[in-house]
Amino acid sequence: MTWSWEYLPSEQHVTAGAPAEFLAAVERRAAELVRAAAAFCLDGTTYQGSGEPMRYLDVAGGLVAHYVVPRLELVVICQVTPPPTPCS
Template sequence: MTDWSWEYNPSEEHVADGLPLGVIAEVERLATEIAALGYDATKIGRPIDRAGGLREFDILGGRGFINFLAVPRHQCIYVCNITWYG
């Protein structure tokens, strides 16, 4: 287990407003699991050819995706955007 955490950036209202509760719950579950990876979170998702930067990760079997930043200096995952095709 790591000391990493996660949060919405800039805010939950901005990122998750209007999404179904099940989608928000899944995003929060995934963010918790990604944070548990610690520094390795900089390497998961897309793009697959490099580490760092804005990452993209599919949710709910490809029915949407999240964009997040893994910032080692802050030991935090920042969920920046949720795209839901619903």
């Protein structure tokens, strides 16, 4: 297996309405999380124990909820909250 990341339940569901610039920052951060998880757990398929709890990251002023599933070598992005838009 190779470590990867994905939106769950789907990209459409998780990212609906979020600005493209914010989503680009989210995807860069997701790639960083994949590299970190791969370095921490070289062979996730042999991982023993429960997975990590959901974690939250500040990304470009917004919020990203994610968790790691070591046995699947997967980082799951399950919620994105874009930064607030300035009032006019």
